[in-house]
Amino acid sequence: MTFEIPEETHAGKVMEVTLGATPDQGGTRSHTVKIGGSTSSPFHFFEGEHPHSPVVAMEVFDQVPAKYPDFLRNYCRDVIDQPAAMAKKCVAEYGAELISVRLEGTHPEKGNRSVEEAAEIVKHVLESVSVPIIVTGHSHFEKNNEVMKKVCEVSAGENCLINYVETDNYKTIAAACLAYKHTLVAQSPIDVNLAKQLNILLTEMNFPAEKIVMDPLTGTLGYGLEYTYSIMERIRNDGLAGDKMLAFPMLINPGYETFRVKETRAAEKDYPEWGDLEARGIYWEISTSMSLLVAGAELLIMYHPQAVDAVKKKIKEMFVPKKGN
Amino acid sequence: MKADRVKKTIKVTFLPFETCVEVASGISILEAVQKTGLPLRTSCGGKGTCGDCVVRILSGTYRKKSSAALSDRLVSQGYALACQTAVKSDLILQLPQFQELSIKSVVDTRFFQKDRLSGYYEVEPPLRKIDLELSAPSLEDNTSDLKRLERELGKKISVGHLHCEHSVLKKLAYTVRQSQREISVVIFDSKEHTTIIDVFSQAEEKEIYGIACDLGTSTVVLHLVDLQSGEILSSASSFNQQIKCGEDIISRINYSQKPGRLQELHDLISGTINHLVEKTTATAGVSSSEIYYASFSGNTTMIHLFLNLEPRFIREEPYVPTLNQVPLVLTRDVGLNINPEARITCAPAVGSYVGGDITAGLLCTPILRDPDRNSLFIDVGTNGELVLGNKDWLLTCACSAGPAFEGGGIKCGMPASPGAIEGIKIHDSGQLEYKVIDDAKPKGICGSGLVDLLAELFIHGYIDRNGKFDETVTKEIVLDTEEGKGFLVEKAQKSFWGKDLVITEKDIAHLIRSKGAVYSACAILLKNSGLDYDKIDSFYIAGGFGQRLSIENAVRIGLLPDVDRQKFHYLGNSSLLGAYLILLTEKNRDFINQVADKMTYLELNAEPSYMNEYTGALFLPHTEMDFFPSVKKLFNANT
Amino acid sequence: MALSGLDIFKLLPKTNCGDCGVPTCMAFAMKLAQKKAELSECPHASEEAKATLGAASEPPIRLVKIGGQSSLEVGNETVMFRHEKTFYHPTGIAIELRASEGQEKLLPKIKEIEKHKVERVGEELKTDLFFVTQDSQDKKDFLGAINLVKQNSAKGIILYCQDRATLKEALGLLKDDRPAIFLQKELEDADIELAKTNQASLILTAESFEELAAQTEKARSAGLNDLLLNLESKGVGHHLLHNTILRRSALKKNFKPFGYPLFSRIQIKDDFELAANASIFLCKYDSVIVLPRYDKALLYALFTLRQNIYTDPQKPIQVDPKVYPIGDPTPESPVFVTTNFSLTYFIVSGEIENSGLSAHLVVTDTEGQSVLTAWAAGKFVGEKVAKFIKDIKFEQQVKTRKIVIPGFASQISGDLEEHLPGWEVIVGCQEASDIPSFVKKVKLT
Secondary structure (H helix, E strand, O other), X not given: OOOOOOOOOOOOOOOOEEEOOOHHHOOOOOOOEEEOOOOOOOOOHHHOOOOOOOEEEEEEEOOOOOOOOXXXXXXXXXXXXXXXXXHHHHHXXXXXXXXXXXXXXXXXXXXXXXXXXXXXXXXXXXXXXXOOEEEEOOOOHHHHHHXXXXXXXXXXXXXXXXXXXXXXXXXXXXHHHHHHOOEEEEEOOOOHHHHHHHHHHHHHOOOOHHHEEXXXXXXXXXXXXXXXXXXXXXXXXXXXXXXXXXXXXXXXXXXXXXOOOHHHOOOOOOOHHHXXXXXXXXXXXXXXXXXXXXXXXEEEEEOOHHHHHHHXXXXXXXXXXXXXX | OOOOOOOOEEEEEEEOOOEEEEEEOOOEHHHHHHXXXXXXXXXXXXXOOOOOOEEEEEEOOEEEOOOOOOOHHHHHOOEEEHHHEEEOOOEEEEOHHHOOOOHHHHOOHHHHOHHHHOOXXXXXXXXXXXXXXXXXXXXXXXXXXXXHHHHXXXXXXXXXXXXXXXXXXXXXXXXXXXXXXXXXXXXXXXXXXXXXXXXXXXXXXXXXXXXXXXEOOOEEEEEEEEOOOOOEEEEEEEEOHHHHHOOOHHHHHHHOOOOOHHHHHHHHHHHHHHHHHHHHHHHHOOOHHHEEEEEEEEOHHHHHHHOOOOOHHHHOOOOOOOOOOOOOEEHHHHOOOOOOOOEEEEOOOOEOOEOHHHHHHHOOOOHHHOOOOOEEEEEEXXXXXXXXXXXXXXXXXXXXXXXXXXXXXXXXXXXXXXXXXXXXEEOOOOOEEEEEHHHOOOOEEOHHHHHHHHHHHHHOOOEOOOOOEOOOOOOOOEEEEXXXXXXXXXXXXXXXOOOOEEEEHHHHHHHHXXXXXXXXXXXXXXXXXXXXXHHOOEEEEEEOOOOOXXXXXXXXXXXXXXXXXXXXXXXXXXXXXXXXHHHHEHHHHHHHHHHHHHEEEEOHHHOOOHHHHHHHHOOOOOXXXXXXXXXXXHHHHHO | OOOOHHHHHHHOOOOOXXXXXXXXXXXXXXXXXXXXXXXXXXXXXXXXXXXXXXXXXXXXXXXXXXXXXXXXXXXXXXXXXXXXXXXXXXXXXEEEEEHHHOHHHHHHHHHHHHHOOEEEOOEEEOOOEEEEXXXXXXXXXXXXXXXXXXXXXXXXXXXEOOOHHHHHHHHHHOOOOOOEEEEOOOOOHHHHHHHHHOOOEEEEEEOOHHHHHHHHHHHHHOOOOOEEEEEOOOOHHHHHHHHHHHHHHHHHOOOHHHOOOEEEEOOOOOHHHHXXXXXXXXXXXXXXXXXXXXXXXXXXXXXXXXXXXXXXXXOOOEOOOOEEEEOOOXXXXXXXXXXXXXXXXXXXXXXXXXXXXXXXXXXXOOOOOOHHHHHHOOOXXXXXHHHHHHHOOHHHOOOOOEEEEOHHHHHHHHHHHHHOOOOEEEEOOOOHHHHHHHHHHOOOO
């Protein structure tokens, strides 16, 4: 029986984005991380090019989230309040390929830490690890703008991934990224059009396309994944079909999203049919990550070291750059 | 009020609605207004700073705390701020935003020219006046009055089944005798029979008239028509008095759900119509009892309220109205001050959200006659309604566009009436030029002006494609207002109300949502039919924009598709025009009833891709700039 | 090529007779175009219409049933991406039982698995099948295990037994139970015969596309159509590609030999890698997966993923109508109310959280409509909101007697106060993004 593999070729290509900068590029990273560049659906090696493998980042905090589970603390109890040390541990022991510094503590309602403090933390993290870093802010526009402007300035040239801007608040941060040579996350709420609109707004202010990473604002398993999974697939399909304003690599936050929901926090004794708490949390983060990887995610910010380990193994296993069986 | 009551209550009357409320002495006019439920906006919450709650005091005594937000000129004319003025005696006030509308601005007579109406314009009303000379009775021929009338009538016209109203019979004996048997009868023809609805002496020289009336949710417009010639004798319009029970139809349905309230709404709309009947008959010098036929068009809810029918189920899923096609109704059933035997007809609805205003509007276009060419009819109002098709099929849907293009919900928005800015141009130098209806001092901006303004701000780069102001633009033009960033259209000194005319980012967001709702509804209609815009030969645009709607700018903001501009035809108030055409001939009435029957209604809420089309359209001109090639070219040239 | 509504309309009688149950021929044509109606519902359809529209109505992927009374249905899928339409038949999850474990160990396990279910968003989630493996020397172990499942469970059974005679005996125990046979070797005529006589479906295994196609062709030509496909892979990456190619061949190329649901038996030691593989297989086209062991925590994650992936993406997504705590609310915390359109819920809850406030968010049932739409349709009105609050006995749970309603629903405030005596209604802001500044300006408790 003869059988011909039905290949589909695409007109478009996901934009290749470089994160971090080495000394000769104006930064201090030991290496850069590249994502994007694909010319077919995620992992479809039989019909397209996939020059870069998806990568896994881990997150450190200026202020540990109130809901951060105890079983997670166990992995870094000694350093959890020291973002730079925790970053080092995540890279050295847990294999983080990038570090995200979450600056939620600068939110006026959640600690109101100062702009200077935030900038110091970022500087320390940059000193303690050599991988590229992500700086993650929050939704309080005025404060976040001030924090990010300062962060961009003190990390000038490092090509950090500044996470994030949204449609109603993009100009200040985008301008700072432009001035200090950083890459930017364009975040939009679970909608293909809104995602595209923000990318258009950014490029229309002459922000370089090769410096944009998209975040379609995905939740965790059971929390809108039925939406986000398909939004990501549509974004990727449209991008590959030639829509340049959707052809950017995508970032997701399975860690942050997973470990704040009831399913990863409620004890087994209260919900015996849910099974062991920590295993459940790890499964939850893995399932979220794996499903969104096949939907097009290329940069994952994860929390649980065991989930990170499993997902990294699987990415390697799925990254089979040869045809068919 | 009871005589033993110590504290005096004061009666406050608000024009033009003649709404009265009794209040305690010393409370503010604003509080009095709020008791009535009349719509009077304030942005500052009654602090006396925004100048929104301006009223005009016609009589009575009052105490003013402050009128800082008003110019001296206005104060000298009796204007006051409702929140800063306390009542001291009985007051009569006028709410200036609801002053009588100028008919000129509501009805564009261009569209009533006969040559524009070819095909449907025909004066052959079902109502006729026939002069008869009855033979004298005698002992030999003692045939009854009615029989002799029938005999004479039979000589003039062919009569099948003849009916005669009881009221005619009651006065027949004396009318025949007092007129020396020279009488006129008014007959009304329907398919089944002919009915005599009035009889009078020829000497009375009475004529027969009709009215055509558009029952809008916010405005009511009426033509008085000579039914022999088809000529429009006079016209008038006013705000729908139901406004005080809610500005949109959902609020009114809501309002109607308490005992007595449906009757109240019905009385308010009848009252509004009667007021217009009075005005037009006075102008034309005819008696309202000579009006024998009335043709109405309106959305399904308005027709239900007018007929005093339960509107509740229009709103609730699965959206089933009491009726779509309205049988002929009698005057006494609806409380109109016209001839008690007058016949009333209403343009048929297709469903709860596509009403008689739309089917009537279709009569003003060639859509219904064209077998090969496809047309798209778009009526932009609080509810945007669309009809796509040709002689063989018609697909229709309704979207919730909001009142922005009628000036509603926009800080300086207003209907297209005197004082409204109806056209705006920003020159490359940055200089802004505008045109005001009746060349008055500007009071606000109407729909056509808002379309222009949005297009100009976008094309000249004052706002980004998301409708947000560019932070780098000078502070003299883009102000920080209480409601966020705003663009200054005219300075306070030069505006009628003495306050800045500003369009804010919030206003722009409203406008974008409105245009997005309409454009995405178009997209869904097209998708369901499988047609592209290039397969559509004509676009008919109706709505309350005002008469100077710039098609070019409507395309630039993405309200209308980017196709050959020659394909667009702006209709103005097509609902009124349709009501007029239905009045003129029974053929149109029959025809539109048949058409309504075969129209296919598409429920957008049940359309899974509507939301996606909608968010795609929430951008200037659209997320897909390629849908708007001419705008893309212009935009790229400017940036 | 799919026909448009207008194309189909041209083939209909255009009489608008309404005999099909919709008001106009155009409406019927659009329903046909969306595959929401059948041409047979029109009693006046012409032969031409029947010929044109009847073609290509055969499903490209066969529907296969496994199990007796409460059988699992898989297959009949029509799209590669769920946003193109929807995925219809959720992946069946099977747990593997090994005969060598012995009946004493198997019995409690079967009972527990049979009992195990989780409720989520009003749906009861459970495993669907048992996969019974003959890995013992004694056929009695295998037959005993099957009897145990049959006696203690309503779930369908997949049999895996290399010895055909034993298999035949096992099938004899499962008359009327429509079992499936997992065949991990070259298909022979006797296998087809066995499946046919016992109304069993066959799971075909192959190492290459060509070999697999040859086997399905063989079964099809022998009249056996209840098949599932198991193309062996070297890892999760290959598996993803295989499944993509198989499904694409069936849907896009109408390649009949691959027009069957896909099957995968997962045998991985590491729990977390198992979770990763199963997640991908659920997303990318496996219709039945077999898990090597029973793990409640893993199942909960997989059930949830399956529910997400197999939800119709075109339906408005709803959240459960109930009271959601934001932060750590006390009985004195403020109370907000909104609709159960999930996007509305996510945005409102996010903004309340963003304001730093702890609060109760009452989410009422509006059938997934947003505030304005639900208000317009009479689903978010004073009476209904009040009734919901009373029905869930919310008044007994909080001391607060102020409730914040969405600004877009300001008109319900009077009605709500009337139906909710003792409460003060506060009209909130229109845009959720204004919540943080709104809560600063207004006294909410």
